[in-house]
Amino acid sequence: MKYLILDISNLLYRTFYANKSEDDITIAGLAQHQALLTLNKYYNQFTPDKIVMCFDRKAWRVNYTKSDKCISGKIYKGHRRKDMTAKEREKYELFIQHLQDFEELMREHTSVICLAADGLEADDLVAGFLQMYEDANNEMTVVSTDKDYIQLLRYKNTRLINPADGKDRGLNEWGGSTDLFMFEKCIRGDAGDNVQSAYPRVRKTRIMKAWEDPLERVNMLEEKITIPDPQDHTQKKELIVKELFKENELLMDLSKQPSEWREVMDKTIEENMADPGKFSFLKFMQFLGKYEMRKVADNVGTYVEMLSR
Helix, strand or coil, rough: CEEEEHHHHHHHHHHHHHHCCHHHHHHHHHHHHHHHHHHHHHHHHHHHCCCEEEEEEEHHHHHHHHHHCCCCCCCCCCCCCCCCCCCHHHHHHHHHHHHHCCCCCCHHHHCCEECCCCEEHHHHHHHHHHHHEEEEEEEEEEECCCCHHHHHHHHCCCCEEEECCCCCCCCHHHCHHHHHHHHHHHHHHEEHHCEEECCCCHHHHHHHHHCCCCCHHHHHHEEEEEEEEEEEEEEEEEEEEHHHHHHHHHHHCCCCCCHHHHHHHHHHHHHHHHHHCCCCCCHHHHHHHHHCHHHHHHHCCHHHHHHCC
16 A cells, blocks of 8 residues: 555644735644645655544643653743744734644545544654554655654655655665664754753764763763753752653654553544545535635646545
């Protein structure tokens, strides 16, 4: 089987941030139009047997990082949208509601497999799908601008496309090793997701030395670092590198979610694969009219096969 798997939330949100000056209906129409164009482009390029869309919900990682279990004290994605004005926040909330219309259309009125579950992000479900359907006879094409997805190249016959430039992502920088990619990522953390570096300001040469020399790696992970306390910047926290590294693996390695969330991932995928929706031409045209997507409506024939497959 050939599968086309899209981190659809990633595509939709990128359009929002690129067009924040527009009203909420216009932004939603632009985002949904771009999502359909991207889907159609890669459907025609790869002719998949099945299309899978993965949607974000509020992540289990947020609750974990707000709990006493969290070592770093930094709330996952806690810095996102904090600088929004009240008007911008209102527009964002309306945008989210419009995206729910898009998800309902895809889930209820097309044959696209739609994966979403409370507590899971799209990348959890993309990874879970690859893990469940990894097979020498399956071909997996994943579409996302998120560089973190490079770790998913550990799975057989998986190809990762960056829709921003249409190019494949690869592991040349890490010598073809997803393990090295994740080692470096868990050492560095992720400023974009507000994940603390396990070893702030570490050089690439030190990371490579630790990767290549087991003794050096042990020494590096046993070191202590001092960071500002995220809850009180007048205070400092002393932490052991290996403890932060292990926490970063939990937060960022898409093969190491807690067992209870892996069960939710598996159940969500199994249920939706067993019961796909059916395409409704009427509902699709009504949706295009609501969001004034005239260009899609004028070429609707090019979308019917894709959405009814």
